Amino acid sequence: MSDDETDWGASLSELSAVGHAPLIPPPPSGLPRVIIHIDLDCFYAQVEMVRQPALRSQPMGVRQKQMVITTNYTARARGIPKSGSVQALTQAYPELILVNGEDLYEYRRFSQRIFEVVSSMTFAHAVERLGMDENFIDVTPWVHAHLSAPAEIDPSPVQGHVFQAASWDKSDPVHRCLALGSVLAQRIRTRIREELGLTSAAGIAVNKTLAKLVGGCHKPDDQTLLLPDQTLALLQTLPSPRSIPGIGSATHASLLELGIDTLADLQAAQVSNLAEMFDRETAERLIQLSQGIDPSPVKTSGRPQSIGLEDRFKVITTRDESKTKLKWLWGRLAQLIYEDGRIPRVIRVTARDQIKERAQGRRWLKESRQTQIAGHILTGLKTNPDLPQREESQVVDICLSLLDKMVNHSAPYQLTLLGIGVSDFPPETANTIQNYFVAGAKETRNEKRQPKRSHAAMTPPNEEAMCQPTPDIDEAIRPCSKKVKPAPLAIPVCDVSDIPHDWDPEVWANLPMDIRTELLASQPIQSRTNVKPLNKKTKSIASYFQKKS
DNA sequence: CGGGGCAGCT
DNA sequence: AGCTGCC
Ligand SMILES: Nc1ccn([C@H]2C[C@H](O)[C@@H](COP(=O)(O)OP(=O)(O)OP(=O)(O)O)O2)c(=O)n1
Ligand SMILES: [Mn+2]
Ligand SMILES: [Mn+2]
DSSP: OSSSSOOOOTTTTTGGGGOSSSSOOOSSSSOOOOOEEEEETTTHHHHHHOOGGGGGGEEEEEEEETTTEEEHHHHHHOOOOOEEEEEHHHHOOTTTOOOHHHOOHHHHHHHHHHHHHHHHSTOOOOOEEEETEEEEEEOOHHHHHHHHOOOSSOOOOOOSSEEGGGGOOOOOOOHHHHHHHHHHHHHHHHHHHHHOOOOOEEEEEEEEHHHHHHHHHHHOEEEEEOOOOGGHHHHTOOGGGSSSSOOOHHHHHHHHHOOOOSSHHHHOOOHHHHTTBBBBHHHHHHHHTTTTTTOOOOOOOOSSSSSEEEEEEEOOOHHHHHHHHHHHHHHHHHHHHHHOOOSEEEEEEEEEEEEHHHHTTTOOOOOEEEEEEHHHHGGGGGGGSOHHHHHHHHHHHHHHHHHHHOOOSSOOOEEEEEEEEEEEEOOHHHHHHHHHHTTGGGGGGGGOOOOSSOOOOOOOTTSGGGGGOOOOTTTSSSSOOOSOOOOOOOOOOOOTTTSSTBOOOOHHSSSSSHHHHHTTTOOOOOOOOOOOOOOOOOOOOOHHHHHOO
């Protein structure tokens, strides 16, 4: 397995990765990147425990319909699995308490606040969200700038665990970079705990993939550092290529078809071995990933490009029921759009039809239709979480007409899912971003609105028992207040000493470091190139060559 | 599989 | 519009 071409131990091997477009800028110093990955512990369950502290001592899980999506660590300590079916888990563990987590509103809010806290830390050069509970943080510039001269004895201790600690060498500049990273990771986790009362796990490594993988080594409320020389050792602990982020089920299936079953197989593979199933770029990237090489940059996450809601139910068979469900979904979505502050230009409806699925012999078949929506219809959401009656029914009618494009009401159908999403928000250009921070211009910005103080889980249309959300232990307790007063968003203190006097410190505090740098330099914002996802299977050799017809 | 999201291709 | 990826 030891490929003589591949220098496993070389700390900088990932920096020399070949690649054309979207990779990171060349290392100026010869020092490695320092990347931190933060993953909240049993995220949904923790949010529920913050809301109901009495749950902390109980084995508890968060459920969505017939699925337990996550369990808290009290439960896991008793051997209860992290997830599973309600049926199986309650049978095996009658003591398990279940909380309804079908409405993601609170999780979304905490997720946003975590991102804000992390982004406000001045050493965070770039912060990229992944899902609701993960963030990658690039702290390379800060670390390189604070690395003391090689001759000096660096007193900075390592925080948390070191994977295979025996190989630690405090005189190695690469090790000291990562040690500084571990200190920053500890500071981030402390801030998240202080500001939000949530614990998290962190990984510190020279790239995103390794940071994420090593963070899993010591899990609740702890952190782990990976030295580059221990990369192979870490990868050897992985049970399958599927364990690598970026290798999903489809890619894994393709690899199996090629006879690549283990990570070692993939590490030893040549691009030519993978050429049947993947294009060259993808093949190269897969092999590199299997070797712990990942040059993908930490992209600064902006605001979401789409906001959507779905609900599944036993069955809906009439246009009337659909209308009721869409109304309910829209009511919740309107609140989210209001809080976002931007007005979308496209609205989309998604649906699942059991009959169509069976007719086509598919296990699941989600359809969607979208349309532009006239600007004036939604402008009310800029100032109000509810639309006026007329506009609201216009929106619902638009949704129904979109549904009509998928469903023939004169033929039998059985809907089991309905969703509404919005997208195509007005672009925030570099020039307007400059204006955006001038503290005087608040009225014209696409500003975030204050969220509801208490989000009462809105009960879905209750005419039909089948459409109810799954029962919740505290269902009766929750007040049914609608959108209420602003809740103060915990804006963390941070360094605002150096910004121009007419810029809004609050906004500044929530900016990633690289954006701040660009603004200070009065440079136009340069949008980062997107990283191409891995699993682009070429349809055929032919289509690979016919670049464009 | 289940369930409720998000992003990036095609 | 649909698929695949991530959580
Ligand atoms: N297929 C999935 C995976 C996760 N989640 C949600 C529920 C989790 O609480 C949250 C974060 O996912 P994680 O994989 O990080 O799992 P947890 O945070 O729950 O547990 P852990 O402590 O192992 O990170 O995302 C989800 O809805 N669907
Ligand atoms: Mn996670
Ligand atoms: Mn997590």
